[in-house]
Amino acid sequence: MHSNNIILVYGGAFNPPSASHITLAKQLLNYTGAKKLMFVPVGNQYKKKELIPAYHRINMLQIACECNNRLEVNTTDVDFKRRLYTIETLEIIKKQNSDKDIYFIIGTDNLRDILNWKHWQRLLTEYKIIVMDRGEDTIFKVFKDIPILKKYKANLIQIPGLLVNNISSTLIRNNIRQDKTIEHLTIKKIIKYIKENNLYK
Template identity: 25%
Template sequence: MKIGVFGGTFDPVHIGHIHAVAEAKIALNLDKVIIIPARQSPLKSSSPTKDKHRLNMLHHAVEGYGFIEIDTFELEQEGVSYTYGTALYLARKYPEDELYFLMGMDQYRSFDKWHKNDELLELMNFAVMARAAEDVRVKQPFIHIQQPVVEVSSTIIRERIANGNIVRHQLNSAVYKYIKEQGLYEA
């Protein structure tokens, strides 16, 4: 089986995340995609919204996408989430399967700063999702996936909510409703 792995803080998960996962499934002919929310990203200084809220939003966002699963491995760990530890866990859990870590250009450009990055390349494949309009060249062993990308940012969504601006068009309707009901990101 070919399995995509998509990690992040998803604070909040937005339509761009799900769009990217669906496009990667098509491009790589994946059987399923596992979304793994991080407790705390090692390359981000701010703490994300509580795990339970991010997890609830993810469940709302992936409802109806039968090929997407959510794995809480990183949320169950203490401290910062490193992809290396997650890759070891997944390699043990899916020893007969082909794993593809799905990453954006920003992650690709900072890959040299990742914890045990050389060892990571031994554990799974890495697919770089780039915007169709970008002139991108990724080096081997990275796989380039050119896809139409929806320009959405979790940071901008949080800022807009705090400032009372509209964000409804950037979120799955169930995620938007959950954010409003819980009063998340309000100033």
């Protein structure tokens, strides 16, 4: 799969970016040989409990990107006035990078829900989707449970051997509220940013 023609798109709240997000991004870059990986944080229109303003999440992601020049932050969702559907976000990124192949990153939990997504057939036909296992759940179990997805197997990619730990943004936020350490949960510069801006208290 190694190709300088690939752009990986990694969407999420990143509230805040965790060690898992950063480690996974680096692994995906190494495995695919992609030109770059874009973190695409959701905008403020996204109604999610405890979601802090986008500019803080962007700043923290930019800190995360300092460790690798193939990582960058894309603010498509943040800049838009309304909440975008995934297909719309990918179309905008594709227009900005028309000579590149766009690979979208999701977990098996999202794949199980994908039939409820807007224009899901187009999503699975026009884009390559990297599917990450969630615990014991694998892409093959999803195919077994939702046979219609087998039709799109060529565009659904499983990457073996990814070291995915379960450090979540929720765990970081809970630890902050309970005055527990987050030293092992994200990188030092992000911890410094959280403390300086008194976030998640």
